[in-house]
Amino acid sequence: MNALFLSGDPDDRILKTLRTHRQGPVLTIELNVPEQGNVVSEAMLDDLLTVLDDQDPSVRVLVMTGAGQDFCLGGDRDEFAGHLAHDATGNGIRVSGVKARRVCDALTSHSAVTIARVQGRAIGAGFALALACDLRVGADTATFRLPELALGLPTAWGGLLPRLISEVGAASVRELVLTGRPLPAQEALGLSILQRVVPEDALDDAVDEWAKPLLRRSLPAVRVTKTLLNSLTASTRLADASVLDPELMAAVASEVHHMRTTR
Template identity: 75%
Template sequence: MTAPAPTTLPAAPALRTLRTHREGPVLTVELNTPEQGNTVTDAVLDDLLTVLGDQDPAVRVLVLTGAGDDFCLGGDRTEFARHLAHDPTGAGIRVSGTKARRVCDALTANPAVTIARVHGKAIGAGLALALACDLRVGSEDATFRLPELALGLPTAWGGLLPRLISEVGAARVRELVLTGRSFTAAEAQSLSILQKVVPAQELDAAVAAWARPVVRRPQAALRVTKTLLNALSASARLADASALDAELMAAVVAELHHARATG
């Protein structure tokens, strides 16, 4: 009798900007362009969508972190400039903004518990990625900033603003957005942007301490509880207009580009 042909498994997708590591039910996803400060580009967003879209249902905890000195220095402004050079109406920025919203929504709605492991700087889009996670731990030397307004941009990326207002409160968010000042990990914890702050050398231990009980929870109960938490959080954001983020960003950047070109 002829032996059956061996089954060929599909090859794992090639990731250009991320590094992943799996230990049982815990998947670590690392932003892996440290020479660029792990800035968020279209390639990063595409890779994140690939990983989150192909995620094994057996994953119970997903850890998001960054290689090198910083978690993430925000959006890549050179790529913004390339998008505008190609199409001054901002079409490329609109596409990128839509991807950003999909990535952040995929982190929030992920069936696994998502943990942001933050060190160094988390700026703009980097803060948005961390805030989309369920749990957020930062090193004592981590710093945060929302510089968009100083750059002539709206704070409209990945649904950041409604999430931030929901977690922190409108008055404090207004001050952070309008001043664009840097703030420390200790202040981030007082604002509930971080739930825990530890020395840098204890970050991995803090992540593991959260992951251990989570992986023992019954999977169905964990999934339903996350769905309930997300639904209740969303109900507090009835005026969430973040679906317009991509349009708003594209419109403002295109207008700014036009003003500079004609000025």
């Protein structure tokens, strides 16, 4: 196994859902609940914020990956249902949604160059986490999907929609969101959701091929350039309403829950 993916950081003693490993200026964050498909729970959001908010200036490359067969199967549906059972107004979902937005923004704005290493399925929230990274490499067997409409929910998690429209284009995003169909790796490459596709056993090498030249670049130049790219990309989102994602998700989930429980 590549040394990037060996556990051993002090954080491993306190993080419940992640493993981290530091190799010089490269930090790897591994979603580490493989028996549940690395679903994004409240605990995982808290762990991600703990790591991402640290912003160690000596970290130059940050790799996001997942343990097991899949990158991430989306949000924790059992926890979602529990939030509604505890408070039918959706306040728990609203709080979780604010954290999700913070996590995705932290990935995008992180001072390091962020790389998503995607294997298996990246669904819903997992799709959003990958898309929030600067560079994205996927296994040739990887798939992406946005199933929210089939679950009776809006596609409103972590600012996904404006990022996706900015990277892909409105027409293609509309089709992906409304149909909820799986998107295979080669098609994701053609839409710029992935920038590279390789066999799964070559994922580590592909990450290294991106990381090594980045480590040789001038640190101030890389960070200023990343800030410029983020600023220019943000300026193309003429009306980014994703700040309302938590409210929209909570409102719709609460309404659907009410309809199902009053039949």
